[in-house]
Amino acid sequence: MTEEPEEAAEPVKVQKKSLSIKQIxxxxxxxxxxxxxxxxxxxxxxAKHEEGKESKESAKDTGHKDKKPAEQILIPIEPLIVNLTDKSRFMKISLQLEVGDKKHEDIVKEKMPLLRDAIIMLLTSKSYETISGSDGKMQLKDEVLSRLNQALGKEIILNVYFTELMVQ
Incomplete structure (x- = not known):
């Protein structure tokens, strides 16, 4: 008489551990x-190391060696006070113009009355609504830059910086 073990007939249950939300x-x-x-x-x-390689490779390709970047030349424009198209609103603005070369600085200084006129004509055509907010000021900056280079007849001015801007 052989007895079979009763335990062998039952399948073995394996408990699976699930991850809790805290563990996840x-x-x-x-x-x-x-x-x-x-x-x-x-x-x-x-990333900086790779950018340095690219700039050195492009300098080799063009035949230029590490040149010093051009000196930033800023030309101030005295404050302007203009009326806006809105009734009883005016703007006071001071600017600095960035040029890339010393010879361009002389041209800009020589043409300063022409440039001031171009700025005044642009600003007096604006309303408070169009220049309020950062988008309006950025658009105004782009328009001033475009008008000044147009008045000079070539792309001499690289950037325009507002050093003072007040609307009342």
């Missing part, structure tokens, strides 16, 4: 921190 959040946080650290390391150390 911890693992996700660790992954985000590692990814952020990797991105920071790449941009901080490797």
């Amino acid at each position: 959040l911890i693992f996700g946080g660790i992954i985000l921190v590692l990814a952020g650290g990797g991105f920071f390391t790449y941009t901080k150390f490797f």
Whole structure:
């Protein structure tokens, strides 16, 4: 008489552990921190190194060696006070013009009355609504730059900086 073990007939149950929400959040946080650290390391150390290689290679291709960047030349324009198209509103503005070359500085200073006139004509055509807000000021800056280069007949002025701007 052989007896069969009763325990062998029952299947063995294996319990599966499931991840709790807390564990998932911890693992996700660790992954985000590692990814952020990797991105920071790449941009901080490797991206600048690659940009330097590209600029040196382009300098070799064009035959230029590391030239010093052109000196920034700023020409101030005395404050202007103009009426806006709105009733009883006016604007006070001071500007500085950036030019890229010393010979251009002389041209701009010589043509200053023409440039001031171009700015005044542009500003007096504006209303408070069109220049309020950062978008309006950026558009005004672009329009001033365009008008001044148009008045000079060539692209001499590289940028326009508002050093004072008041609307009342």
